[in-house]
Amino acid sequence: MDNFILISGNKNQSSWSLRAWLMMKIANANFKVKFIDLSTSDYKEQILRYSPSGKVPALIHNDLVICDSLAIGEYLNELFPNANLYPNTVKERAIARSLASEMHAGFTKIRSTMPFRLDYVGKYDDSLMLQQELNRIEEIWSLQRNLYQEKGDFLFGKFCLIDAMFAPIVIRFAKYGYIPDSISARQYCKSILEHKFVKEWIM
Numbered sequence: 001m002d003n004f005i006l007i008s009g010n011k012n013q014s015s016w017s018l019r020a021w022l023m024m025k026i027a028n029a030n031f032k033v034k035f036i037d038l039s040t041s042d043y044k045e046q047i048l049r050y051s052p053s054g055k056v057p058a059l060i061h062n063d064l065v066i067c068d069s070l071a072i073g074e075y076l077n078e079l080f081p082n083a084n085l086y087p088n089t090v091k092e093r094a095i096a097r098s099l100a101s102e103m104h105a106g107f108t109k110i111r112s113t114m115p116f117r118l119d120y121v122g123k124y125d126d127s128l129m130l131q132q133e134l135n136r137i138e139e140i141w142s143l144q145r146n147l148y149q150e151k152g153d154f155l156f157g158k159f160c161l162i163d164a165m166f167a168p169i170v171i172r173f174a175k176y177g178y179i180p181d182s183i184s185a186r187q188y189c190k191s192i193l194e195h196k197f198v199k200e201w202i203m
């Protein structure tokens, strides 16, 4: 199965594109990437040539255009059922989908306080709302890692779609110097930053 074209923002700035790109890699799909530099003045015009939502990522597959990172993941999961984008059991998949949706729809304070920039190293402004979101992230990572520590280094053991959803948060933490309190959350950050697909995007 091929003919996939991922319309992506530039690596430096596009956290949502990173998620979709990681999902393509997990699915082991044969795909090409068309990068659009979001820092250019006509970036919107360029995106709209491919993606009617005016957002990246978008996945073009034959006559289909899918304009959302999580929808791209769901599509890949249907096309590549053996790629283990989601964990094995119905119950685990329900939790995984709940976490993916929580990430997809939330954590707005982290996103606005720590904008995704690979070329940034610096500080962030702390606030109560930010702290609440940081605590929730830490709770998710610690709980999942404690449950799956025997099965691998990631949220459900093996690197999967849920790790693709959280990877940009790990990168933000590294860039803004935020270190989670718990050892398991810290180890999770290390595992993400050392994963070969994440490294390929960062380098």
Ligand SMILES: N[C@@H](CCC(=O)N[C@@H](CS)C(=O)NCC(=O)O)C(=O)O
Residues within 6 Å of the ligand: 009, 013, 014, 015, 016, 017, 038, 044, 054, 055, 056, 057, 067, 068, 069, 070, 104
């Ligand atoms: N919910 C969308 C969000 C996509 C999104 O906000 N993408 C940003 C880049 S990371 C974008 O296209 N920004 C350009 C703009 O809003 O003009 C997804 O999951 O794909």
